[in-house]
Amino acid sequence: MVKKVYGLLAILIIASLVLVACAGTPTPTPAPPEVEPTEAQPTEAPPTEVPLTEAPSVRDCEDGLEGETITFYSQAGLTGPLSTILGTGFVGGMNDGIAELNAAGGICGAMVELELSDTQYEAEQEIAVYQATREEGPLFIMTYGSAATIALAPLVNEDHIANFAAGLNAEAFYVPRNGYTVGVASIYSDQFAGFVQFVSENWDVIKPEGAGDDIVVGVIGWDHPFGAGATTPEALAYAESIGVTVLDLEVHPITADADLATPLLSLVAQGANVIYYQGLGPWVAMLIGTAHAVELWGSLVVGGVNWSMNQDVLMILGESAPAMIGYYGVMPYLYWNDTDNAGVQQALAAFEAGGYPAADKGVSYLTSYAGIFGYAEIIEHAIDTFGYENLNNETFFEALLDLGYVNTLGIIPLDVRDGTRAPREAQIRQAQLVDGEIQFVVVQDFFELPDTRPPAE
Numbered sequence: 001m002v003k004k005v006y007g008l009l010a011i012l013i014i015a016s017l018v019l020v021a022c023a024g025t026p027t028p029t030p031a032p033p034e035v036e037p038t039e040a041q042p043t044e045a046p047p048t049e050v051p052l053t054e055a056p057s058v059r060d061c062e063d064g065l066e067g068e069t070i071t072f073y074s075q076a077g078l079t080g081p082l083s084t085i086l087g088t089g090f091v092g093g094m095n096d097g098i099a100e101l102n103a104a105g106g107i108c109g110a111m112v113e114l115e116l117s118d119t120q121y122e123a124e125q126e127i128a129v130y131q132a133t134r135e136e137g138p139l140f141i142m143t144y145g146s147a148a149t150i151a152l153a154p155l156v157n158e159d160h161i162a163n164f165a166a167g168l169n170a171e172a173f174y175v176p177r178n179g180y181t182v183g184v185a186s187i188y189s190d191q192f193a194g195f196v197q198f199v200s201e202n203w204d205v206i207k208p209e210g211a212g213d214d215i216v217v218g219v220i221g222w223d224h225p226f227g228a229g230a231t232t233p234e235a236l237a238y239a240e241s242i243g244v245t246v247l248d249l250e251v252h253p254i255t256a257d258a259d260l261a262t263p264l265l266s267l268v269a270q271g272a273n274v275i276y277y278q279g280l281g282p283w284v285a286m287l288i289g290t291a292h293a294v295e296l297w298g299s300l301v302v303g304g305v306n307w308s309m310n311q312d313v314l315m316i317l318g319e320s321a322p323a324m325i326g327y328y329g330v331m332p333y334l335y336w337n338d339t340d341n342a343g344v345q346q347a348l349a350a351f352e353a354g355g356y357p358a359a360d361k362g363v364s365y366l367t368s369y370a371g372i373f374g375y376a377e378i379i380e381h382a383i384d385t386f387g388y389e390n391l392n393n394e395t396f397f398e399a400l401l402d403l404g405y406v407n408t409l410g411i412i413p414l415d416v417r418d419g420t421r422a423p424r425e426a427q428i429r430q431a432q433l434v435d436g437e438i439q440f441v442v443v444q445d446f447f448e449l450p451d452t453r454p455p456a457e
Contacts, residue, residue: 071138077120153179163180332427
């Protein structure tokens with residue numbers, strides 16, 4: 001077989017040599033004539049090729065957004081027991097802020113609308129309303145109670161929708177870190193720790209007659225997540241670190257006939273010479289009245305959370321309003337008597353023009369009014385950074401983070417710098433008689449509060 005293959009190869013090689021020999025010498029091919037160079041003419045794209053199109057235009061504020069509408073979403077108790085007691089002054093604040101914003105041209109020319117939903121301050125309804133709102137594609141939401149803050153925290157973190165919250169429970173803001181719940185005031189545990197710090201540093205000046213050197217704080221709160229918001233492990237640890245004793249929390253039901261005497265007397269019997277109240281509205285007036293009735297007011301330092309120092313307490317006390325003199329409050333924002341501030345002047349003018357009852361002239365109107373302008377500032381920054389066509393909950397929050405600190409009309413700050421999610425400064429104010437009326441007077445100006453953020457996990 002091998003011999004046959006070699007034989008075949010030999011025959012093929014001989015044949016190829018014969019062909020080459022017969023071909024003769026090749027004739028050289030003349031060079032082609034030179035051709036004048038010409039510019040290449042563009043050719044049309046083949047019929048199957050899709051011609052390029054211009055990128056879609058993206059508008060910023062300079063382009064003007066006239067004819068567009070931006071919706072602000074808010075949910076709170078408009079009906080139900082707590083709404084009846086706590087009032088709806090915040091609604092007037094939001095409406096007036098939006099009306100004034102629109103009268104000045106809106107946000108880059110776009111008009112703002114308010115979508116307000118009733119939740120009766122119940123957690124289940126807060127969740128249901130949020131889920132419906134989420135389908136509308138909100139840039140952010142505004143909420144007003146601890147039930148909403150706590151129930152919605154995991155949902156807004158998952159959906160990346162900012163919740164500007166008035167319920168200031170620490171874990172909802174900081175577990176996990178870098179969440180989407182943003183406080184319109186300092187978290188409750190920071191406030192309590194700041195109050196304890198103030199008392200400790202000023203004890204020789206403010207301590208009641210006959211009180212010793214030891215500071216013993218008794219805390220009374222609502223039988224509700226809000227009521228437990230001050231005495232977190234971190235706040236208690238801070239108090240202990242500066243030598244202040246804090247007794248176990250005493251709670252009371254949120255009812256019109258709530259008994260404030262029993263928790264108050266219990267704490268005093270355990271040695272309390274300072275009372276801190278984690279509640280608001282009529283129950284602040286009840287606590288003040290009770291302390292006077294049992295003749296303990298003069299032997300105690302009494303103060304409370306930011307929401308407890310409010311105009312509604314004075315209105316409820318009525319002719320007995322002087323009973324509030326001496327009450328301390330933690331205040332992370334300005335108040336109505338800060339008339340040297342242009343933002344407060346603006347809010348005062350809006351409130352007076354609205355013809356509201358005096359009972360509505362509280363912190364909720366003031367902070368809600370100011371907040372509208374802060375949210376507008378964030379949206380404008382988002383539009384200029386990402387374009388109106390790209391404005392959504394994600395770019396809104398990116399714009400907030402980029403700004404870091406938004407001081408709305410100079411009244412109430414929004415602070416998200418370096419992982420912060422609520423303001424870290426506050427004043428201490430005291431109810432005092434000034435020119436014949438009770439005012440909340442600054443006794444310690446803005447100072448950095450102790451950091452009581454819980455562990456990240």
